[in-house]
Amino acid sequence: MTSLPQSANKSKSINASPHKAAAHSPINWRFISGLAITFFVFATIFLVLFVIVNAAQNLPSNQSALSANIWHLLRMSTIQAALSVLFSLIVGIFTAVALYRLNFRGKNFAIALMSAGLVLPTIIVAFGLLAVWGRAGWLRTASKTLFDQDLNFSIFGLVGILMAHTLLNGSFAARLFYDRLASTPTTKLKLGRSLNLSPFARFIYVEWPTLKPAIPGLAATIFLMCFTSFALVLLLGGGPANATFEVAIFEAVKLDFDLNRAALLAASQLLFCLIIIVPAANWNTKSMMIGKPGTQNIWPAFGPSKWALTILLLVVAAYYLTPLFAIIQKAISPALLPYMAKEKFLNALQASLTIASVSASLTLVLATLLAVARAELKRAEKLGTARFPRLCRMILGAPIFAYMAMPAMVLGLGFFLITRHLALSTQSVGVWVLILANALLALPLASAALTPSFEKLANRYGKLSMSLNMSGWQRFRYIEWPLSRREAGYVFALGFTFSLGDVGVIALFGTDEFSTLPWLMYRALGSYRSNDAALVAAILLALVILSFWALPHLFRINRRA
């Protein structure tokens, strides 16, 4: 696929110390490791696919009802996901523009909060929204107390799903859009400001061209996340009318134990997801603005536009923060400490932390190996020795997109069927499936965070490292790892928090004996123990925030080479 630089082989006789010989090996282990990951991911996916398709062939008797059900699921999931994309993009764009144009104290905290939206467990968001907008929520209580009016509003159904999806994906979109705006070249800002562009003209001519290229890819990602949404739809969907494929699969397995139906639903979902993913993988996200990004905001908003953006930001902040405050308010009670001492809580906590640690480590290893292979490809391109670089890039990029086609529930179902077929214990297999599924779940974002850093270093130090005859390991040890530790810390934190909040695979494998914190919370909600659910939610929230903040610091401890 790719080869080592030709000149490296020529210099072998000049500089042939034993440990350096690795640099001239005809086998490029760095690239092969990336290919091995690709193979591993696809082997897993094909195995799951094979099992599901095989099971789906044993069709149930009432095929017409099932077919109608699939069309209903497809129609509703598409409508729900499309509306979620629309609202998330609108909220994301305006929040990012407001954040970018305004200078205020705590701006960095607000930006960090947007990042936290990415790792907030969906079950917490759903619970938080219920605590604010639900039947006994803050708003209804306030309306009754202050105006003696009962709000005629139900959060259950499409509205609730859209509210939750907009909260989660709107913040994700805002963070991504903010980064793009922050990369606007300084000279373009100076130019726009010196031309006295109005706030609207600024958006049209300076900001929109920066944001626009990111929209198709982001829209496809949000669409897929909403199309395959599980916990939010399960809690806020209000019944089968708004169910997604994921929920339908879960119900088929857990409620009806109809594995054939579940397999057929999973195969259908897989097909629809692939239709979205294949074109999305090739969408260009390059900014239309050329130039060097600035480090400070030299064009802050002023006048009426400043006030309008401030109000907008306050409304968004209130919408984002009230659910979290509501959870904390519900959890602060004398029952908190005794609950934390209960055995089932401690078991779930231990399982969650163990699975999250192993899963985050696996995410980091997979993302690093893929990044190393991509860096190797970049280096070969720089030195003019790469063969079929586009094809290689596509192959190495495939695992990142592949998992989006096969969400947690489908993967879980595949392994669930294998477990049953081999008569294995669901609990012992469940742990490994959870670890694998969670690692793969975090891989797209992990790879997006790590690969650019490795590629940049290959671009910068490719020729130098070759002239110094450094082996692949030496490059990793002395260049790539020390200079990418910050990103690695972020990747680990991402993998950890994603795993900590996951409620997908555990929904199939969870039992009374084997539970994680989100599953414990779901079961508490299912049996109307909302106080217990609030306690778990608050602890989970604290754990997610703490680990997302603290874990990257572990990787930043400076060690001299």
Add this chain to the structure above:
Amino acid sequence: MLNINQLHFSYDPNAPAYDFSLNVEAGEILGISGKSGSGKSTLLDLITGFLRPSSGSILLNGEELNALRTEHRPISILFQKDNIFEHLTAQKNVELGLEQPSGADALLKQVDLEGFEKSLCAELSGGQQQRVALARTLGRNRPILLLDEPFSALDDQTADEMRSLVRKLVKQNDWHTILVSHHQKDLTELATRQLALKEGKLHAV
């Protein structure tokens, strides 16, 4: 006349301070040389208002400019590159600088870009892109023109053509022009007078 009197600025209390004083007549091109990091761009950012001086004044024909926001200062700037929005046409780029969005075609004709009105700027050469920016500068006709190494990214022949064009336009329009560059050729061929920037202060050459 453009008068800059003891314009004082420092990025932070521990960093070295800048202190600028200079005068520029109408129709004059004042060349300022200096090493990288000597403060050439800082001077231009202070005049345009992207940076705020801690003291000192900027006067144009006796009128104080310090209190005006960047948008309202009577200034046009020409950077080394990135003077235009590449995703827009040449015509739209010129129109963005005008109060009345007409006459862009005539301005483009003045800088020898007739026939390129509908061309996307990304498709134009570096020299043509600079001409588009000059056409906009011409249309805006602000009395102060700041040139921040505007020919550095151009090849020799294009840079020569641009220098002639700028010289002609400055004279025609009586612009008060400040050119900062570390290219001696730009300074000797274009500037009517030169100052050197050393240790945060301007010195006669």
